[in-house]
Amino acid sequence: MDKEMIKTTCLRCLAGCGMQVHVKDGRPVSVAGDPDSVSGQGILCVRGKATLDYVFNEKRLTVPLIREGERGSGRWREATWDEALDLIAASFSRLRDDHGAESVAFIEGGSKGYLDAWLSRFANKFGSPNVTKAAQHCFLPTFLGSKLTYGALTRPDFEHPPECLVVWGANKHETALPEGTRKDMTISEGKTLVVIDPAPTAIARKATEWVRLRPGSDLALALALINVIIEEGLYDATFVRWHCVGFGALKDHVKQYTPSWAEGETGVPAEDIVRVARTYAATRPGAIFSGNGIEHYHTNFQMGRALAILRSLTGSLGAHGGDIFWQRPPLRHNGDPELTAHGELPDDVPDVNYRDDLIPLMPFALHQNLTSAMLEGVPYTVRGAYVMGCNPLLTWPESETVRKAFSSLDFLVVADLFMTPTAALADVVLPVASYLEIDSVHVGEFVPEVRATRSITSVGQARSDYGIFAELASRMGWNGGGPMRTRRSTSCSSLLA
Numbered sequence: 012m013d014k015e016m017i018k019t020t021c022l023r024c025l026a027g028c029g030m031q032v033h034v035k036d037g038r039p040v041s042v043a044g045d046p047d048s049v050s051g052q053g054i055l056c057v058r059g060k061a062t063l064d065y066v067f068n069e070k071r072l073t074v075p076l077i078r079e080g081e082r083g084s085g086r087w088r089e090a091t092w093d094e095a096l097d098l099i100a101a102s103f104s105r106l107r108d109d110h111g112a113e114s115v116a117f118i119e120g121g122s123k124g125y126l127d128a129w130l131s132r133f134a135n136k137f138g139s140p141n142v143t144k145a146a147q148h149c150f151l152p153t154f155l156g157s158k159l160t161y162g163a164l165t166r167p168d169f170e171h172p173p174e175c176l177v178v179w180g181a182n183k184h185e186t187a188l189p190e191g192t193r194k195d196m197t198i199s200e201g202k203t204l205v206v207i208d209p210a211p212t213a214i215a216r217k218a219t220e221w222v223r224l225r226p227g228s229d230l231a232l233a234l235a236l237i238n239v240i241i242e243e244g245l246y247d248a249t250f251v252r253w254h255c256v257g258f259g260a261l262k263d264h265v266k267q268y269t270p271s272w273a274e275g276e277t278g279v280p281a282e283d284i285v286r287v288a289r290t291y292a293a294t295r296p297g298a299i300f301s302g303n304g305i306e307h308y309h310t311n312f313q314m315g316r317a318l319a320i321l322r323s324l325t326g327s328l329g330a331h332g333g334d335i336f337w338q339r340p341p342l343r344h345n346g347d348p349e350l351t352a353h354g355e356l357p358d359d360v361p362d363v364n365y366r367d368d369l370i371p372l373m374p375f376a377l378h379q380n381l382t383s384a385m386l387e388g389v390p391y392t393v394r395g396a397y398v399m400g401c402n403p404l405l406t407w408p409e410s411e412t413v414r415k416a417f418s419s420l421d422f423l424v425v426a427d428l429f430m431t432p433t434a435a436l437a438d439v440v441l442p443v444a445s446y447l448e449i450d451s452v453h454v455g456e457f458v459p460e461v462r463a464t465r466s467i468t469s470v471g472q473a474r475s476d477y478g479i480f481a482e483l484a485s486r487m488g489w490n491g492g493g494p495m496r497t498r499r500s501t502s503c504s505s506l507l508a
């Protein structure tokens with residue numbers, strides 16, 4: 012039988028590149044980039060190309076498992092879905108009745124798009140404010156820094172390549188190739204490319220100027236750039252006069268952050284810092300593209316603000332070929348309060364972030380606060396957790412503390428494709444479907460594209476996260492009827508904003 016080609020979307024990361032899956036005798040046999048995709052432009056990165064190895068990997072979980080031996084002993088028995096889901100519903104209900112709904116945390120990793128909404132929806136309906144994801148060290152600090160400075164997140168205007176592109180702590184050529192190729196437009200057109208990164212990344216090797224700073228010293232460098240731009244009068248005075256507030260206070264504040272001070276902090280020679288500041292300020296419109304490299308340090312929020320200030324000082328903000336405000340396609344966001352049933356969450360139970368000295372901006376429970384709650388009962392004890400598509404033992408700070416915290420739980424559920432170190436500690440492990448096994452919708456984060464994800468194949472008894480939550484909701488008595496009929500599809504209704 013001839014091969015059939017099915018268009019879908021790669022969801023190994025948020026880029027959501029268009030993918031063509033070739034199917035023979037009902038089984039996917041090869042994948043390729045979809046040239047019609049705005050995001051992927053016909054390209055798949057190495058992870059996208061490895062889709063079939065990932066989906067049909069022999070280590071995939073294929074049936075629900077229930078712990079038999081000591082926690083973490085690796086002794087399991089296979090269970091039916093009904094048995095596993097009944098056990099989860101009963102255990103979470105018992106924790107809620109005995110210790111309050113906040114004693115159960117709902118944890119996920121990188122975004123799964125609209126599937127995220129169902130985890131939050133379940134948690135809100137359950138009554139627990141303790142939902143968390145990777146946002147605190149991935150994206151949210153920069154986003155909040157931008158939002159507090161000028162109201163929204165910006166991105167470079169790649170459709171009109173900036174005269175000067177600053178790539179700061181981002182390695183998209185090796186982690187999200189399609190986003191990297193957009194920057195190649197800047198390179199191929201001979202524009203100025205400044206790369207700020209401790210590592211010799213692929214794009215660093217192509218840069219006009221590679222600033223190799225000490226890891227974690229990004230904020231010091233940003234403050235020194237602001238210092239030079241202000242002290243040398245290189246800022247866009249008209250833009251500052253008409254669109255900025257607090258310039259005088261900023262000028263006074265950054266006087267102390269001289270290039271020679273920053274040299275001691277960053278290891279970058281002062282004359283290089285001055286040269287980069289002059290280049291960025293003089294080569295307009297400029298744009299700054301930052302990545303996870305700046306998000307993993309305690310300075311991440313202030314770093315987001317510093318980058319927003321740099322964009323504003325040089326008048327690149329909102330400029331053609333500068334840093335532009337981006338409007339997502341008009342579909343509901345996966346955090347939309349209506350999708351997540353936020354109104355169902357009681358407002359008298361604080362999450363574990365509750366402390367008088369924290370600004371209540373972070374919409375998710377901080378990881379370090381969750382582990383404190385598990386281990387020390389501060390501000391109260393978290394006794395159960397549902398972990399969806401993430402591996403806190405390897406990705407949260409202080410792995411040994413995290414291992415002790417998850418080992419201390421009364422009841423732990425992990426829903427994943429593989430037996431991760433976190434899953435190895437669970438009471439119940441659920442096999443989850445990959446992006447070739449679900450129907451869903453993907454909204455481009457920084458491109459005007461909405462794509463379908465198609466259920467093309469199935470592996471063992473794996474189910475979609477949505478299907479699992481629907482079944483659990485039914486067992487909690489929230490669906491007003493029997494189990495949801497669909498096993499592998501997410502609900503695409505009501506997504507229009």
Ligand code: SF4
Nearest residue numbers: 021023024028056059
């Ligand atoms: S960048 Fe790679 S992993 Fe991410 S969606 Fe595109 S092909 Fe998939």
